Amino acid sequence: MIIRRxxxxxxxxxxxxxxxxxxxxxxxxxxxxxxxxxxxxxEMWFSGPLSRVFLTDEALADLxxxxxxxxAGWAMAAVAGVALGVLLGxxxxxxxxxxxxxxxxxxxxxxxxxxxxxxxxxxGTPMQLASIVYGVVWPVxxxxxxxxxxxxxxxxxxxxxxxxxxxxxxxxIILPAAAPKIFAGLRLSISLALIMMxxxxxxxxxxxxxxxxLEAQSEFDIPxxxxxxxLLGVLGILLNAVFIGVERMTLGWxxxxxxx
Amino acid sequence: MSTLRNRxxxxxxxxxxxxxxxxxxxxxxxxxxxxxxxxVSTVLATTVExxxxxxxxxxxxxxxxxxxxxxxxxxxxxxxxxxxLGTVPVIERSVRPLxxxxxxxxxxxxxxxxxxxxxxxxxxxxxLIVYTCAWPLLINTMYGxxxxxxxxxxxLRSFGFGGMSIVLRVSLPSAAPFIATGIRIAxxxxxxVAVSVELIAGGGGGIGNFLSLAGSANRVDRMLAGTIWAGxxxxxxxxxxxxxxxxxFHWHQGSTS
Numbered sequence: 001m002i003i004r005r006x007x008x009x010x011x012x013x014x015x016x017x018x019x020x021x022x023x024x025x026x027x028x029x030x031x032x033x034x035x036x037x038x039x040x041x042x043e044m045w046f047s048g049p050l051s052r053v054f055l056t057d058e059a060l061a062d063l064x065x066x067x068x069x070x071x072a073g074w075a076m077a078a079v080a081g082v083a084l085g086v087l088l089g090x091x092x093x094x095x096x097x098x099x100x101x102x103x104x105x106x107x108x109x110x111x112x113x114x115x116x117x118x119x120x121x122x123x124g125t126p127m128q129l130a131s132i133v134y135g136v137v138w139p140v141x142x143x144x145x146x147x148x149x150x151x152x153x154x155x156x157x158x159x160x161x162x163x164x165x166x167x168x169x170x171x172x173i174i175l176p177a178a179a180p181k182i183f184a185g186l187r188l189s190i191s192l193a194l195i196m197m198x199x200x201x202x203x204x205x206x207x208x209x210x211x212x213x214l215e216a217q218s219e220f221d222i223p224x225x226x227x228x229x230x231l232l233g234v235l236g237i238l239l240n241a242v243f244i245g246v247e248r249m250t251l252g253w254x255x256x257x258x259x260x
Numbered sequence: 261m262s263t264l265r266n267r268x269x270x271x272x273x274x275x276x277x278x279x280x281x282x283x284x285x286x287x288x289x290x291x292x293x294x295x296x297x298x299x300v301s302t303v304l305a306t307t308v309e310x311x312x313x314x315x316x317x318x319x320x321x322x323x324x325x326x327x328x329x330x331x332x333x334x335x336x337x338x339x340x341x342x343x344x345l346g347t348v349p350v351i352e353r354s355v356r357p358l359x360x361x362x363x364x365x366x367x368x369x370x371x372x373x374x375x376x377x378x379x380x381x382x383x384x385x386x387x388l389i390v391y392t393c394a395w396p397l398l399i400n401t402m403y404g405x406x407x408x409x410x411x412x413x414x415x416l417r418s419f420g421f422g423g424m425s426i427v428l429r430v431s432l433p434s435a436a437p438f439i440a441t442g443i444r445i446a447x448x449x450x451x452x453v454a455v456s457v458e459l460i461a462g463g464g465g466g467i468g469n470f471l472s473l474a475g476s477a478n479r480v481d482r483m484l485a486g487t488i489w490a491g492x493x494x495x496x497x498x499x500x501x502x503x504x505x506x507x508x509f510h511w512h513q514g515s516t517s
Contacts, residue, residue: 009357030376096268097275107494109451112467112487114459115475119483120296195366199456202371210369217372229369236364 032223037230040223045231058212063231066197066208069125073132074193081137081189082182085144086174095145106138110192111199118204128200128208135196136189143185147178180254183247190239198232280304298481307485315470320489322465323458326382327450330389334446338394339439342401346435347427352402359399367392367449368456381464385457392453393446397439404438405431437509444501451494 016034023033045059055063088095088102114131121127151174159169175182201210209228216224284300286292294302310316345355367388378384412430421429458468467490474482 008353011354011358012361015358030373093271096271097278099268100272100276101279104491104495107498108487108491109455109494111452111455111459112471112490114456115471116480116483116487119475119478119480191364191366194364195368195452198366199368199460202368202456202460213369213372217375222376225372229365229373232369233361233365236366237361240364 030222032226036223037226040221041227041230044224044227061207062209062212065125066201066210069128069132069208070193070197073129073197074136074189076129077133077136077189077193078140078186080133081140081185082144082175085141085146085182085185086148086170086178088141089145089148089178090174095149102138102141106142110135110196114200114203117200123204123206127204128197131200132193132196136193139188139192140182140185143181143188144178147181148174151177180251183251187240187243187247190243191236194232194236194239296480298484303481303484303488306481307488310482310485311489316486316489319465319467319470320493322382322469323451323454323467324493326385326454326466327389330386330454331393331443331446331450333386334390334393334397335443337390338397338442339401342398342439343405343427343432343435345398346402346405347423347431352406356402359395363395363399367453371457371460374457375461381457381461381466384461385454385464385466388453388457389450392449396445397442400438400442400445401435404435407438408434437505440505440509444498444505447497447501448494451490451497455490 020033020035023031045056045063046054048054048056048059052060088098110131113134114127117127117130121130155173155177156169159173164172197208198210201208202214205211209232213225213228216222216228280300283292287294287297287299298306345351370388370391371384374384374388378387408431412434413426416426416430454466455468455471458464458466459472462469462472467486470486471483474480474486
């Protein structure tokens with residue numbers, strides 16, 4: 001079963017091999033063969049001592065700040081987005097009041113705010129955090145509002161009958177009922193968070209993966225630049241996979257109740 | 261129904277107005293330092309003002325042109341590719357993992373590479389927009405094809421239609437709403453990518469260029485005004501596309517997601 005499923009991945013090694021062969025043949029300056037990229041990736045970031053899980057000094061300087069900002073920004077946007085979304089979803093007139101503002105806010109391409117954040121916060125972590133939070137908060141907020149709006153009326157009324165307090169109602173009825181929608185929004189926002197992390201580091205940063213890539217570019221270190229691209233791709237896949245795992249664990253009850 | 265809508269509209273307008281008045285008051289009271297973030301009234305005046313500046317308009321034109329060209333190229337390549345890959349199940353299953361591996365690479369991480377490959381910033385912009393838009397288009401086309409009614413295909417086959425005309429007469433129309441969804445997703449990221457390239461690569465025109473210039477002159481009001489226009493453009497593009505989608509695919513239910 002697993003072998004059969006793995007068999008469908010045959011194209012991946014073939015594609016990598018083809019890439020290796022054609023780039024070796026063509027000797028294209030800007031497209032180094034994957035073997036060269038992997039060696040550079042390993043040497044730059046993952047050839048450190050065992051005691052530090054093989055991370056080099058450069059890895060600690062580049063990857064840790066990037067990842068910390070990514071996760072912190074995403075978490076802040078998630079909390080703010082869910083809180084605001086539930087509030088808007090449960091109050092009809094509040095949502096009518098805020099609707100045009102929200103539609104406008106999410107239509108603003110977050111990258112246009114980067115130069116403004118750069119002036120307000122100067123180069124550094126707060127600027128990156130602000131960029132990530134702004135880029136990510138909208139899909140979470142809109143999905144949370146959607147989920148909170150359409151909670152089964154019977155659940156809400158049952159809560160009223162049992163005289164649940166406001167917090168109990170939010171945490172026991174509304175949030176669980178809105179959870180599938182909230183997770184959909186959070187999942188959408190992962191790739192956006194990664195994009196905003198990279199762009200904000202490319203525009204104004206003195207550390208992080210994006211900054212390292214710009215440095216590699218100006219030093220004409222093409223394999224290092226590609227190492228950054230590969231690492232970000234792997235990061236995207238990993239984050240998505242971890243998230244799907246968490247979603248399955250938390251929403252197991254939801255799926256079970258639907259298939260029954 | 262219409263009174264309900266009117267009430268929502270009035271409340272929405274009140275919300276916008278209230279927000280503007282609140283921020284203006286905070287600025288005038290000194291809670292928000294007007295030296296750092298200009299007053300709402302100043303920003304709004306600048307917003308109107310730059311709409312009549314030829315240079316701003318040509319910058320907006322540069323960005324929109326790049327977005328449009330990139331989107332058209334992406335549609336012209338990714339949709340046929342999706343049709344090809346999606347109609348043959350064996351190919352579809354083999355290609356899918358490859359697509360799943362390439363898609364999560366954030367397109368903006370390719371900006372340093374694109375700066376090497378393209379000397380013109382407009383070309384780099386278009387290339388990255390094509391790359392970004394191609395994935396949602398490809399995936400939605402393939403997904404739409406897996407949803408085609410097999411009976412409709414069978415019917416055409418029994419009437420003696422060949423493979424190509426089945427694709428054109430059944431598969432493409434029934435996948436069209438999904439393709440439209442792909443375009444809508446692509447549309448929402450084109451501006452983000454275009455402005456990012458303009459900010460990082462510099463040199464060329466575009467909204468990003470306008471923002472950088474305003475930034476180096478420390479004119480936050482002009483930056484905010486440019487951002488407001490970018491938001492309005494995004495809002496208009498989305499509304500326009502949704503209206504078109506609704507008219508074209510009113511026969512198709514459930515294509516709204």
